[in-house]
Amino acid sequence: MAEDFDDTEIQKTVVAYSLYFLGDPRPEGYEDCDVVLPELLERSRLDFSVESLHVVDLYLCAVHERKGEVDGRMLFFTALWAGAYVGEVLREHCPVTLRWVSHEELAVEAPEIARQLGERSLGTWALLRGPNGSMTLPCNKVVKLIDGGAEDSTHPYVGAEMWRLKRDAEAAR
Numbered sequence: 001m002a003e004d005f006d007d008t009e010i011q012k013t014v015v016a017y018s019l020y021f022l023g024d025p026r027p028e029g030y031e032d033c034d035v036v037l038p039e040l041l042e043r044s045r046l047d048f049s050v051e052s053l054h055v056v057d058l059y060l061c062a063v064h065e066r067k068g069e070v071d072g073r074m075l076f077f078t079a080l081w082a083g084a085y086v087g088e089v090l091r092e093h094c095p096v097t098l099r100w101v102s103h104e105e106l107a108v109e110a111p112e113i114a115r116q117l118g119e120r121s122l123g124t125w126a127l128l129r130g131p132n133g134s135m136t137l138p139c140n141k142v143v144k145l146i147d148g149g150a151e152d153s154t155h156p157y158v159g160a161e162m163w164r165l166k167r168d169a170e171a172a173r
Contacts, residue, residue, distance in 0.1 A: 010102045014126055017084035020077075022046050035078040036063055036070040046085070050093050053155040056082060060145045060154070067146060079122055079146055083139030086154045087128055090138055094162050096169040098128040101135075132172035136161045 020026055023043050026033055035041060041059045046052050060082060067075060091098045103124050107114040110133065117124045123140030144152040 008100070010100045010105065010126055014084045014087060014100050017081045018048075018088040021081035021085040033077050034074065035081065036074045037066065048085075048089050048092055050089060050155070050158055053086065053089060053153075053158055056086060057145070057150070057153040057155055060142065061150050064146050064149045075146070076122065079142050080125075080139070083123075083142040084126075086142055086158065087126070087138035090136065090158045090161060091128060093158070095166045096130050098130055098136075098165070100126050101129050102126055106135075130165050130169055132169055134165055134168045136165065 016024075016027075020033075021035065023034075023038075025031070037059075040062045042055050045055045063070070063075070063078060087100070091100070101109065103114065103117070103120040103126070106117070106127065106129075109129075113135070121143075123137060123143040126139060127135050127137045129135045138154070138157075141152060141154055141157050145154065
């Protein structure tokens with residue numbers, strides 16, 4: 001995880017959520033919360049590298065297969081924290097500077113885009129924006145993977161987004 005991040009409230013929240021995905025202690029009132037099927041998540045292999053997303057994908061595919069059997073509240077936290085982790089991996093390794101923006105901040109910065117995204121949801125509560133206004137939704141990718149399965153894996157998504165965001169930034173120069 002990069003140390004040179006904006007000290008905004010959304011950034012602090014996302015970083016905390018990404019660390020909860022690793023198993024860090026949760027805040028007061030949420031100590032009993034964890035990801036679903038924690039025994040299937042190889043947390044020791046999560047190091048914020050792009051390659052660690054293979055571990056995330058295997059885990060989330062298992063969650064997809066068993067999502068009907070798990071507690072809905074914990075599934076919510078799983079998606080929330082996994083989305084933050086995937087986004088932090090992308091933000092750290094992307095060749096352009098990305099910053100976290102809340103859905104509410106996007107409504108002020110780019111109201112038309114916020115309208116196109118619709119109401120704030122688990123997939124759109126936070127997104128990453130590039131210097132030229134480009135954006136990506138890692139939390140939404142995680143929700144799609146849990147809902148739809150392996151075709152929405154995070155590893156290829158992050159690779160493609162790093163390439164696209166770099167291309168868009170170069171084109172904007």
